[in-house]
Each structure stands twice: as C-alpha cells, then as structure tokens.
Amino acid sequence: MTPHDVLWTRVQNSLDRQGMMRHLGVRLLRVEPGLVELALPYSDKVTQQQDGFHGGAMGALADIAGGYAGLTMAADGMEVTTVEYKVNFLAAFRDGELRAIGRVVKAGRRIIVTTAELVHVDAQGTQNPCAVMQQTLMPVPKTY
Incomplete structure (x- = not known):
C-alpha cells in the first residue's frame, strides 16, 4: 500500500463512520498530506426555507474537510x-x-489549525466561492 493509499483509507x-455525512451524501474526492477535498450534492436534505444550501450543512462540510486535513497530519492511533x-x-x-477543500495551516502536537474553502459547482462546472472557514483541532486518542 502506498503512503497515499494509507492516508486515503484512514x-x-x-x-x-459519520452517520450525518452518510445521510447527506458527502463524498471524499482528494486526500494529500495536509489537504482533503469533499463534495456535498444538492438535495432536500441540505436546504433552508428558500431552497438554498443551509448554512449548517455548509459549516458541517467545512468542519469535516478541515478536520480530515488535520487528521492526515495526526499521529497513528x-x-x-x-x-x-x-x-x-x-x-x-x-x-x-x-x-470543500480543507488545508492544514499549522500542525502541532496539541493543536492543529486549518482552513477550508467552499465553492459551489453548477451543472456546467462553473465554480463560485461561497464560504471560508478557520478551525482549531485537538488530537485525541482513537477509541474504535
């Protein structure tokens, strides 16, 4: 297994294991050391009252992208x-x-700082920025 395969699998x-992400249909698109890209398809599961993407779904996607970017830099276990x-x-x-593209800004032993950029991709492939996030993570022991 290549180092890339190990990161992707991790x-x-x-x-x-994330029920919410499975429910929303989130897909993993790219994994590199310090970077993870995810996709969230439009559906009635992610809308607000005006039929746009709900801010909660956008925030969750950003959180997960940044979190998994951080995970790529966390120690085994x-x-x-x-x-x-x-x-x-x-x-x-x-x-x-x-x-959502999550990126590690700084990975330390006690905290990991990340960012995530969210872009909307329409049916023609046109991309438009829709949100940015900054995040602080803490490494914790894996319990499963």
Whole structure:
C-alpha cells in the first residue's frame, strides 16, 4: 500500500463512520498530506426555507474537510476533534454541489489549525466561492 493509499483509507474509514455525512451524501474526492477535498450534492436534505444550501450543512462540510486535513497530519492511533471554528458565508447557492477543500495551516502536537474553502459547482462546472472557514483541532486518542 502506498503512503497515499494509507492516508486515503484512514480518512475514508473515518468518514464512513459519520452517520450525518452518510445521510447527506458527502463524498471524499482528494486526500494529500495536509489537504482533503469533499463534495456535498444538492438535495432536500441540505436546504433552508428558500431552497438554498443551509448554512449548517455548509459549516458541517467545512468542519469535516478541515478536520480530515488535520487528521492526515495526526499521529497513528490518533483522531482529531474540533475545538472551534468560524465560518464566513460569501454567497448562497442551490442545485449543483458544494466542494470543500480543507488545508492544514499549522500542525502541532496539541493543536492543529486549518482552513477550508467552499465553492459551489453548477451543472456546467462553473465554480463560485461561497464560504471560508478557520478551525482549531485537538488530537485525541482513537477509541474504535
């Protein structure tokens, strides 16, 4: 197994355990050391009252992308948990899908700081920024 395969498997196995992400249909698109990209398709599971992507779904996607980017930098036998995050919503969209790219800014032994950029991708493939996030994670022992 290549180092890339090991990272992909680590992230995918953890993502598979998240009931909310399974329910929303989140897919893993890319894994690199310090970077994870996820996709969230538009559906009635992720909308607010005006039929746009709900801010809670956008925040959750950003949290997971940043968290898994952090996980790629955590020691074997460790997971990460979110201590805090802040999201700025830039625009509202419907249809298509959201993509979140999480990146590690700094990985320490006690905290990991990440960012995530969310873009909307429409049916023609046009991408537009819709949110940015900054996050603090804490490595914790894996308990499963």
